[in-house]
Amino acid sequence: MTSQTCESGLHAHSHFSVLDALPTPQQMVAKAQSLNRPAIALTDHGSVSGHVLLEKAIEGIRTGEQGREGYHVTFRGERLEGIKPIYGVEAYLVPNIKKNRQKKNHVTLLAMNQTGYRNLIQLVTRSYDEGFYYRPSVDFRMLSEHSDGVIAMSGCESSLYHRYLAAGDEKNAVKYLQIMDQIYGENFYAEVQHFPHAKELHHRAYTLAEELGFRTAITCDCHYLEPEDRVVHKMIMAVRDHCGYDEAFDLKYAHPYEPDRLLRGLQKMYPDLDWLPAFETVADIVSKIEHYRLPKAPIVTYAMDGDKIGYMRQRCLEFLRSQNLDAKLTYIDRLNRELAVIGDKGYEDYFLVVADIINWAKSNGIMVGPGRGSAAGSLVCWGLGITTVDPVKWDLLFERFVDPTRVDPPDIDIDFEDERRSEVFDYIKQRYGEENVAFISTFMRFGGKQSLWDTAKVFGIPDEAIHRVIRYLPDRSSGDQRAELTVTDALDEPEVREVFAAYPELEIAGYIQGKIRGLGRHAAGVIVTAEPISNYAAIYRAPGTGERLVALDWRDATHLNLMKIDVLGLKECSMLRMMAEHVGMKLQDIYDIPLDQPEAIDVFNKRDFLGIFQFDGQAVRMVGSQMHFESLEQIAAVNALARPGPLWSQATAAYIQGRKDGKPHHVVEYEPARALLERTYGQIIYQESVMQILREIGGMGWQEVCEIRSIMGKSLGSEAFDNYFSIWEEGCRSNNVPEQHIRQIWETIRSYGRHAFNISHAFVYGLLAYWGAWFKANHPLAFYWAHLYKARDRDQEERFLIEAKRRGIEFGTLSLRTRSLGWEIRDGKIAPGWSLVPGIGSKQGQAIIDAGPFENEDGLLAVKGIGQKTVDKIMEYIDVPIEQFYAMEIWETFENRTPIADIKGDDASRWKGEVVGRVTKINKKSRIEEATSRGKEPPNDGGPDEYCTITVQDDTDNIVCWIDNLLYEKYYDTIWSSNGELLRVRGERANFPLIVVKDIELIKEMANV
């Protein structure tokens, strides 16, 4: 036996073999390393989605694979030169794709080099395009068209070879080997495995292949990494096959072996056979395969003649001229600096492509948001029309957008009108070629609750046990590094431990959390390339819709240089266009709205937040209602201030106090650093401020600054900062920063910086809020109409209706002459359309419009699909005032209640009384977790750990009600089982508009309203 080259890792599955295998590619690499293997193959079922992760793992790139969107830090990890990645696939083979209704047979394919790799991904693309029937399938003809550079092995027990043999049909088994031999020649190998349950079958497979002169390789068909994982594997098989644990398929021995052990086992099982040649064949195959890198796509190209940077400069200069800014040196310098970086990195095509898409949308009357994320920090983006914010005026940082030290492409996300996104997608396809455009995949994973429920179902664990556990699952966002450890971490709770002790199988839930359970489409990401994407990555088809999907999630697509553009749908964009159209403005007029109109800013000062973008959110309202606004800058700041970090760290409170006092409350002592925090009243709330301090006070290079920025953006914890302290210290010293300040500023950055927000994003979202407020102040009729039209549900509609009525907006009625489906403006009044009648869908509504208008109800009766019963129903809504249409009078029956809107303003700060409303949100909190997350000692007062906040909504507004831990126990049932019924909540207002609850009561008699 030739030492370590005798291994059997040529056939192995990761969790991209959905609901069929357990390990992640990273775990497989780690295992291969521990077994000292020279190579590791990845052969998922019909899928090539794990390949990039395999390459990243071997190249020492941390991937954040556990489903954490937005987390892809390249760290200077250890490159595993020793391990060769082998990119393969276990394809589904049918003899003839035109007769694809047959049983799918497995065949193992491995790419030897880049040519082979390209063939492999093209084959997989075709398996979706031409061969999809339950599974993506290929036939012999397709195999032969993509055989160059590919090694084929005859396949596992589900291969044609083994199946013919099992059926006693040796003739066809031999024929299969011969066909494959014709296709692949010297790159074809017979494959045998070592599963004891089919001892004779594998014996015959081996001996027959040898008799015919085929070289035979031994493989393990690895589906999990450790023998004890077999139970977990069997459990996911039960999920896949919707059966109980005992009925599930039990795949024994599908884990990697040490070669010696495997050989000894085989010799014992088959004393008459010599297995050494099968091991040598494996070694031969490994050495035949090159250690190559996955092919990287060229950056998308924008078709034009001449110098692209020159063209961009010219367009930006023209734009600056139109703004009367072309004579200002700060703008010209900034433009040149940005263009130099963009040209240096070769991103000009990307910028031009994005600008082209946005300008197409605008010229076709589709409203595009002012920008999103850090792109608003770029003057070039402004000049090309990608964003509509002046980054010089608002002091937004370009380096936050394009990291000058890294090769990662910049990320431009764009908001379009939600209902017109498909037009944008169609344009991109038509302009850049169907073959060069595809959506991005997302892989759905087992969440904490899902894995508990699935485990319970498979093992017959009662629901009640799971209910007891899921209450304790920590609520973590997908960006949190511990997002997929919630089941494991819930085990800190004694009650959870108790349940797990009674049902030990539940532990499996902790193992499967985070594993892939399905393929989906990313909501917004589109890949656009210069060449057909299938030269670089396989294209799948989305389940259901058949849309083209790059086989990778966005992080892995980026690794192959496949550039992503996020085409997002935003309701606000649609509403802005509707409002503008109604008052006779053009799209461009929205972008030109003056940003300092006192009436518009007053909307914020009057706490008139209903329908104002982002200010509808609880935290933003709470912060917003304590501020006095004078400019867009302060409106934008609320987006940064209303986040948990600054709220906890008191930066928000200090900022607000600073505004009130008219002077900053500084968190740093050193004067030059203070100067950089002037605009945020001495507080660190923006990442850009930190970057400026690091640059200007610590003299740090962009490399380190951008690395620290990335730590801030990815909640990697304050420890990650400390690697940079010595560089900071040295830089400060050479800038003559007094010793006592060096540590103080650093500590401040360390504790506040990790909560800091992206200022560019705060600005563009502040701008959207401002535009909405401008319409609310200047064109309230259009404002309420658009918001009613786009309201998400009836609750939201009622809130706009009530506020509009209080403001004196007039409402019309639904009549037999109405010609609209949704809300419309008729004769200066807002009036309901047909689909607002309960039970009338848009199809029926359209039929009524098409047949109308009517003189009387007989006309309605003649409409196809509308019976007498429906007509009677409709007639109840014809010509009735809006209050009756919406049955809104119920609220007036609660005599003692205060409308929630009345508690919100400053003047109600001493309010005490009762409100009536429905619970729309329950937020259970843990005192222990909160204390720990703030680095404090957990409370030790013997009281219950939990408390909770509920959001209560009435016809005027909603408000957060705070229930302390003792009351939470008392009202536990009332809160959790109110189910949309009305509650009476008594309490008093805190300093913030928040009710501290005294008692809660369910209003039983009104339960049916």
Ligand SMILES: [Zn+2]
């Ligand atoms: Zn198989």
Ligand SMILES: [Zn+2]
């Ligand atoms: Zn397999």
